[in-house]
Amino acid sequence: MEEGLQQFKADFFKALAHPLRIRILELLVDGQKSVNEIQDCLDKEGSAVSQQLSVLRAKNIVYGVKEGKKVYYSLSDPMIGELLGVAKDIFNNHLINTITRLEEMTINESDEENT
Template sequence: MEEGLQQFKADFFKALAHPLRIRILELLVDGKKSVNEIQSCLEKEGSAVSQQLSVLRAKNIVYGIKEGKKVYYSLSDPMIGELLGVAKEIFNNHLINTITRLEEMTINGSDEDNI
């Protein structure tokens, strides 16, 4: 059972592993959007957006509802928005740690120059 869960997680994160898919999900955090709205916000061609939406749909990360001639996409689970928020926090922490290390190296390097 644990192996099945690990495979699900791996497949889930593979589906997220594309900058355009992440941008689409970030847009959908604010609520449903039509394909045209997504294309317009991202300034991307329809084929590129449709291809990425297809990957996200295949993994049940988003779903589409047809209203008239338009299809509106939404997140399949609101926790996806929380996951994106946590990923941003991890990125920020990583960035802060990197900046701190660089500053420490600069300060230590300057101390050696003054000796």
Template sequence: MEEGLQHFKADFFKALAHPLRIRILELLVDGEKSVNEIQSCLEIEGSAVSQQLSILRAKNIVYGTKDGKRVYYSLRDPMIVELLDVARKIFNNHLINTISRLEEMAVSESNDGIS
């Protein structure tokens, strides 16, 4: 059972492991969008957007609803919003830690030059 969960998590994170797919998900946080709307917001050609949506759809991260000739995509699980928010917070923590280390190094180097 635990091994199945670990495989699910690995496959899930693999599906998220592309900057364009993350950008698409961030757009869908605000609600459903058509492929054309996604293309327009991201200023990316349609084939690239469609390819990434196909991967997200195959992993049940997004789903499409047809309305005439248009397909509108939405997040399958609202917890994706929380996941993206947590990822942003983790990034910010890493950034803050990196800045702090750089500042410490700069202070250390300037103190070494004072002798």
């Protein structure tokens, strides 16, 4: 059972492992969007957006609902938005730590020059 869960997690994160897919998901956090709306927001070609939506659909991360000639995409689980928020927080923490280390290095170099 544990192996199945680990495989699911690995496959899930592989599906997220593309900047354009992340950008699509970030757009969908605010609610459903048509393919055209996604393309316009991202200023990307239809084929690129469709290809990435296909990957996300295959992993059940998003789903599409056809209304007339348009397909509207939504997140399959609102917790995906929370996950993206946590990832942003982790990024910010890493950035803060890196800035702090750089500042400490600069202070140490300055102290060495003054002695």
